[in-house]
Amino acid sequence: xxxxxxxxxxxxxxxxxxxxxxxxxxxxxxxxxxxxxxxxxxxxxxxxxxxxxxxxxxxxxxxxxxxxxxxxxxxxxxxxxxxxxxxxxxxxxxxxxxxxxxxxxxxxxxxxxxxxxxxxxxxxxx
Numbered sequence: 001x002x003x004x005x006x007x008x009x010x011x012x013x014x015x016x017x018x019x020x021x022x023x024x025x026x027x028x029x030x031x032x033x034x035x036x037x038x039x040x041x042x043x044x045x046x047x048x049x050x051x052x053x054x055x056x057x058x059x060x061x062x063x064x065x066x067x068x069x070x071x072x073x074x075x076x077x078x079x080x081x082x083x084x085x086x087x088x089x090x091x092x093x094x095x096x097x098x099x100x101x102x103x104x105x106x107x108x109x110x111x112x113x114x115x116x117x118x119x120x121x122x123x124x125x126x
Contacts, residue, residue: 013052013059014076016117019068023051025114026062033093034086036060070116083107083123097121 018026030036036053040046049064058078080086087097090111097109108122 010057013061015061015063016071016076016113017065017068018050018062018115020049020064020066022064022068022115023049023062026051029113030060030062033089033095035089068115070112070118072116072118075110075118075120077108077120077122080121080123083109083121086121 027038030053031038034055036055039052039054039059041050041052050062052059052061054060055078060076087099087109090097095111097111099107099109101107103122106122106124108120111119111121113119
């Protein structure tokens with residue numbers, strides 16, 4: 001097969017599903033606990049519900065799904081600069097973190113948002 005004439009330049013966002021009416025829970029977790037900034041959705045998309053957040057160069061979009069099922073295995077891997085500070089912030093808020101040392105070259109842990117979506121937080125080892 002011929003080499004493509006394009007390149008991938010990065011990831012714009014990851015979307016996770018939420019049930020109808022769950023925006024307040026998402027705002028409390030991603031905005032208040034994790035400290036991400038909520039973005040204003042374009043009006044045509046805001047009419048569908050959900051919400052968007054940014055932390056650094058990372059965007060997480062939350063879209064309403066009528067037959068919501070949390071992503072218990074599939075997950076975004078979120079690179080952070082101070083993994084221990086994130087873990088402390090989550091545990092201080094009553095969120096369990098599950099450390100996993102099985103990814104060579106990285107420290108990481110898993111946590112679940114209040115709707116049951118799995119999140120991986122990781123940082124390269126020095």
